[in-house]
Amino acid sequence: MGLILKYNIRNLFVRRVSTLMTLAGIAMVVAVFLVLMALAQGILSIGEVTGDPNQAIILQKGTNAETSSGIRDEAADQVENIAAIPRDAAGPVVSRDLFIVIMLTRIGGGSPVNVVVRGVTPRAFDVHAEVRVDGGRRPKGNEIVVGRAIASRFEKLGVGDKVRFGRRDWTVVGHFDAGGASWESEIWADLTELQADARRGNSVSSLYVRLNRPEDLGTINDALAAVSDTKELKAMSVRDYFAGQTGTARALQVVGGFITFLLSLGAGLGAMNTMYAAIGNRAREIGTLRALGFGRFVILASFLFESALIGLAGGLLGCLIALPVNGLQTGTMNWVSFSESAFRFQITPLMLAFGLAIGGFVGALGGFLPALAAARRPILASLRAT
C-alpha cells in the first residue's frame, strides 16, 4: 500500500498553502503546550531536586513555611539529643537555619523583590551535601555566599561586591551550586552574625537533619512529642515540604492542559476544514479508486493518514519552535516564602513525545469526519463530481 501513502503525501504538496496553514496552526498549539509544560516542569524540578528523601526539616507546628516558624535555642538543643538523628565526629548532624527575607533589585532595574537570606552554621554543608561553594570558602563575619541561580539576576552579587541589607554591608566571597536545588535561589550568611544583625537572639527558623533512612521520620516525630521543649515542633521530609511549595506548578500544568485542549479544538477544526476541501476537490479520484476496487476502509485510512501526517509535521514544527526555551532561566514568586525562586525551563523527551502525539492526534481527529465522508460517499456520486 506504499503507493496509496505516496498518493496522500504528494497531495499534501499539491495544496501547499492550505497544508502549511493547517500545519502552522497545529505547530502553535504544540509550541504553547510545550512552553507551559516546560515552565511547570522547571518549577517542579526545584522541589524534586531539593527533595532528598534523606533530609528532613523540623518546623514549629501550625506552619508550613520557614518564614513563619521560630525555634528556641533550648528546643534545638533537645532535638540534637534525639537518638534517631545520626552523629559524626563533630556531634549530631543538625543544621540550625535562620530564614530571613530581604529586598534586592534585579539587574535591569524595576522594583526590588524578595530574596531569601539563610543564616547557617558549618553543619549546613554537612546536611546539604549537594551545596558546593566555589573555592570552598564559607561565610564568616560580614561575608555571604550567593546561590548561582540568583547571582546573575541581581545587582551587586558578584564575588567581591558589597551588598547592603539589614544593618550593614555584606561582602560576597563566593557563589555556590546546589545541583538545581532551591538553595541556589538563596543567600547564605553565618548564623550568629545574621541572628545579631536581625536581632533574633538565639532563635532559629528551622532545623535540617539528615536521616539514616526515610522511615526514621516517624521515630523523630515521636521523640519530639515526648519532650515538653520540643512538643510544639514537627518533622517532615524535605521532599514533602517543597512539594507543598510547588503547587503553582501543578496549577500551571492543569491550566496548560486546559489551554492546550481549547487550542487543539481550534486547530482540529482548521484541519477538518482543510480535509473537507481536500476530499471535495478529489471526489472524482476517490470514485475512481473505489471503481477500481479499493474498499471504503482503504479510503478512510488513507485520508486519516493524510490528516494525521499534517498533524505530526505540525507537532514536529511546534517542538522545534519550543525547543529554544529549554534551559532558559527565569524567576518566579514562591508563594510560600514570598521570595524569588529561580528556575530553568525544562523540556523533557517525554514532553516532546507528547507534543508530537498531540499534533498527530489533532490532525487525525480533524481528518476523521472528512475521511469518513469520503469513504461513505456512493461511487457514482463521487464519479459524477467535477
Next chain:
Amino acid sequence: MSDVLVEVAGVTKEYRRDDQAITVLEQLSLTIPRGDFLALMGPSGSGKTTLLNLLAGIDQPTAGRITVDNKVITGLGEGALAKWRSRTTGFIFQLYNLIPVLTAYENVELPLLLTSLSRAERRQHVMHALDIVGLADRAKHFPRQLSGGQEQRVSIARAIVVDPLLLLADEPTGDLDAKSAEEILTLLQRLNREFRKTIVMVTHDPKAAARASRTLHLEKGKLVEAAA
C-alpha cells in the same frame, strides 16, 4: 466453459427523486458472448451509461439479475463487489480519471495493489500493459505531461493490467480529437481481436460504434432493433 460471458435478465433500474420514481432501465435482458465487442448507443438519458455501470458492478439494479462468468453479481455486498470489480472488470472513463499526483506507471500499478503480486511481478505487468498501449517510454510522466490521447491510453493500460474478463468503456473517445479517437478505437479493436478481450463500449459516435462487432440501441430504458 460457456460461450456467454454476461447475462442480463429482466433488469430494471429506478431512481427516486423527491417521491417521484424515474425508470432508467425497464425489464432489460441481453446476453454478451465471450470475445464480443459491443457498442451501446442511444440518446442522452436512454440508460446506456446506467447499464454500463451495472455491468461494472459500481451500481446495483432495482430488479432483475446480472450474471458475469457464471457468477451472479446482483445483491453482492459492498466488499465482495469491490473485490469482484478489482479482478473481473477494467473500466475506461470518458475523462480518463487518472490520479494527477501519480505517474503513468503508478496509475497503471494501482489495480495491482489489490492483488498479491510482488513488486517485481507488478513491474512486469505494468510495463507489459504500457507496452501494449505504446507508452512504455512515458512511464515516469505525470498525467499533466501527457496529451489527452496518451492519457486515455494510460487509462486503458490501467484497465487491462489485471487481465480482466470484461472491459467497460464509457464514451472513451468523447473528449478526444479525431486523430486520437482513431488511435484509441484501433487499440480497443486490437485488444478485442488480438487479446480476445470482451468489450462493452458506450458511445454517441457512429464512427466509434462502427469499429465494434455489433451495436445495440437503447431508447427510454429499452433495447430497440439496430438501425443498421
